[in-house]
Amino acid sequence: MPDLSVEQFQRLSQLIYQKLGLSFDEKKIYFLKTRVAKRMATLSMADAKEYLFMLGYADPLGLEMQALANLVTTNETYMFREYEQLQAFANHCLPEVLSAKQARGERKLRIWCAGCSSGEEAYTLAMILQEVFPQAQSWDCEIVATDIDENMLRKVIAARYGCRSVNEVPEEYREKYLIEDGDEWLVRRRTAALVQTLHLNLNDRMAMRAMRGFDFIFCRNVLIYFDDLSRKAVVDHFYNALNPGGYIFLGHSESIGRVTTAFKLKRFENHLVYVKE
Numbered sequence: 001m002p003d004l005s006v007e008q009f010q011r012l013s014q015l016i017y018q019k020l021g022l023s024f025d026e027k028k029i030y031f032l033k034t035r036v037a038k039r040m041a042t043l044s045m046a047d048a049k050e051y052l053f054m055l056g057y058a059d060p061l062g063l064e065m066q067a068l069a070n071l072v073t074t075n076e077t078y079m080f081r082e083y084e085q086l087q088a089f090a091n092h093c094l095p096e097v098l099s100a101k102q103a104r105g106e107r108k109l110r111i112w113c114a115g116c117s118s119g120e121e122a123y124t125l126a127m128i129l130q131e132v133f134p135q136a137q138s139w140d141c142e143i144v145a146t147d148i149d150e151n152m153l154r155k156v157i158a159a160r161y162g163c164r165s166v167n168e169v170p171e172e173y174r175e176k177y178l179i180e181d182g183d184e185w186l187v188r189r190r191t192a193a194l195v196q197t198l199h200l201n202l203n204d205r206m207a208m209r210a211m212r213g214f215d216f217i218f219c220r221n222v223l224i225y226f227d228d229l230s231r232k233a234v235v236d237h238f239y240n241a242l243n244p245g246g247y248i249f250l251g252h253s254e255s256i257g258r259v260t261t262a263f264k265l266k267r268f269e270n271h272l273v274y275v276k277e
């Protein structure tokens with residue numbers, strides 16, 4: 001394990017924060033040390049000073065930062081996570097947006113799953129969409145699943161999951177939308193086809209400006225790793241990315257009240273969601 005002084009830890013967390021918006025305080029020193037140790041072993045480097053120099057000054061394409069990002073992100077996820085919130089989406093928000101679109105003669109629906117990890121959330125939304133709106137196949141419907149972690153995006157594309165990922169999937173959904181294959185589950189092709197993947201850093205201003213025209217944004221259990229400043233930047237981009245009448249869903253214990261007042265807060269059953277008026 002490399003020796004990482006407090007100053008070196010601070011420099012490392014500053015570089016990560018600038019690039020990814022993720023905030024690591026000193027309690028995370030051991031966590032970051034183990035991740036840096038992996039990178040240093042791969043690069044045959046013995047000195048943390050050398051690694052920090054490379055990361056700060058000799059990584060013009062951001063390849064080393066990307067390799068580090070793949071190691072420092074927390075990817076915990078599973079299908080139908082925070083089920084009650086999904087019920088608010090399925091029973092209230094989705095029907096409301098769909099009927100407004102139908103009234104306007106629109107046949108396009110776009111959902112952004114930001115910080116999708118290995119894809120369980122995006123495929124959950126695809127299942128709910130097909131269930132609530134069987135006409136989805138004849139509309140132009142798209143769920144854009146984005147993440148910074150390249151290893152996770154490969155898993156989204158594979159659409160193959162272990163038991164832990166599918167444990168919470170209601171039985172009737174499991175039969176309809178998944179195929180059992182040994183001790184794994186594959187997402188059926190019709191459902192998988194609704195999901196597109198995109199490598200995207202939520203802290204990348206230019207990339208975020210290109211994201212427009214969404215009816216729903218799910219960014220659950222992602223912004224908890226950001227601080228107020230980087231969280232505000234992301235949320236401001238989300239506001240611009242949403243169509244009027246569009247909704248943003250955060251994790252159930254997350255709030256953006258401290259960083260913006262742009263959204264209106266709505267309560268459905270027991271759940272709070274943010275809407276762009």
Ligand SMILES: C[S@@+](CC[C@H](N)C(=O)[O-])C[C@H]1O[C@@H](n2cnc3c(N)ncnc32)[C@H](O)[C@@H]1O
Pocket residue numbers: 020021022073074075076077078081114115116117118121146147148149152200201202203219220221222225
């Ligand atoms: C805990 S997972 C959440 C997965 C899913 N949204 C859920 O609630 O189950 C957090 C994800 O956010 C991603 N992430 C963290 N920082 C990011 C950034 N700056 N840009 C894009 N994705 C990021 C991580 O790679 C990770 O896959």
